[in-house]
Amino acid sequence: MAYGAMVAYLLIIKDTVPTVLGFEHGSHFLERNLILVATSLLIMVPLAMQRDMASLSFTSALSVAADMILVVFIAAYAPIKENVAANGGFVEVLKNDGINPQTMFVGLGILSTAMACQHSAFIVANSLEGKTRQRWRWVTNQSITLSAILCLVLGVCGYLGFIGMTQGDVLNNFPIDSIQANGARVLLAITMFFTYPMESFVARHVLIMLVHNGDMDARGGFTLENESLVEQEELGEDDATVNTTISTGSVIEGGGVLCMNRRQTWTIMCYLVTLLPALVVNDIGPVLSLTGAVGGSCISYIGPGLVYLGVNGEEFLNKVGGWLDRWRRARGYTASSNNTAGVSEGDLPVEGNASLAIPQDVDKFSYESITSGRKPLWYYLGLFPIWTSVANSGATHMQKKIDAATA
16 A cells, blocks of 8 residues: 555656656656656655654645645636536536546545555554644544545546546646646645655555564564553553653664665665656556555455454454354254353253353354354355454454463
8 A cells, every 4th residue: 555655656756846847748758767766866765764753744744735735726727617618517517527437446446545544544643742542633633624625625626627638647737838837746746755755654664564573673573572662652541641752863773784774774675666666657547546446445445344353353253153053053053152062051950960060151152163063154155264264363362462461
């Protein structure tokens, strides 16, 4: 997800900066690529090298300001009135272009990209100064509201201004020699320069978690037994703040290649693997749609369900085990409960067999009791073998985390 966004940002730089410098869109491929490499190395990479996202607070503020001015430009200078009139009025435009089956799934992919922007939420939350849940709630509410308004205005005005001729980068619809359009291109480039490092932070964080178990400084890695370090990074209560300010000057970093440490090495690697496709591809539309179709769909639609199963794995297993237990009992099969073969209080004899006992947790079912024995057709049609496997893995790891935290 972050990778696709980084490629898209580089493509926008290749679209905007050379155009401002006089290289027309669709030509001068060598010059445009050289400008992309030079500007990204001079601006994007140094910002992406930062250790903490809080270091980008000033550039992020400039990026948001540039975004707002850019939206105002599109709304003011897009030829909305002329194009809507030429296409028969607003009602006709809505009727003919409201839903386009040929581009609907491309649009859904792009929307999924925008919807899944929360992949950096935890990193942003940990970068707040004086973190509280109340402050994080205020930040997310305000930012999402502002983003929704800006996206709505930009999308409606940009499309109505050019209808079917609207390009992936709407500024490419404006004349190359327009002073106002070039000013908007500069604003868009500023936004991309300052937004790329935030996506790079996410990509670098994920790779270091996967490859080095979260050990960015080559100091031994993160373990469940040492989870107190992670707990310090979590948000505090509504009436309390958590001070996690770390003096980066006192951190000794290592583990990289050549003269770079591990953080710098992974930053450069992320930059190179995103630069290569950006030098070859020229249209941002397919990049955003593919990113949304793969990464956006996983994060927005598939990921939340898997996370829920992982966190609530034991509860899910008990629920599925209960369904299977009732189905097996109704057909005379062996009960699947973990406990004493489904013994209930009514099964206890008045006298005689003292080995029978009232089970303590009749409604608890293990993964083995679910997977063994007969199962109905709906169990396979509903892909429950996959869901129960995910739930079992989540329940096991959750128990390990609880044991490590309470040890």
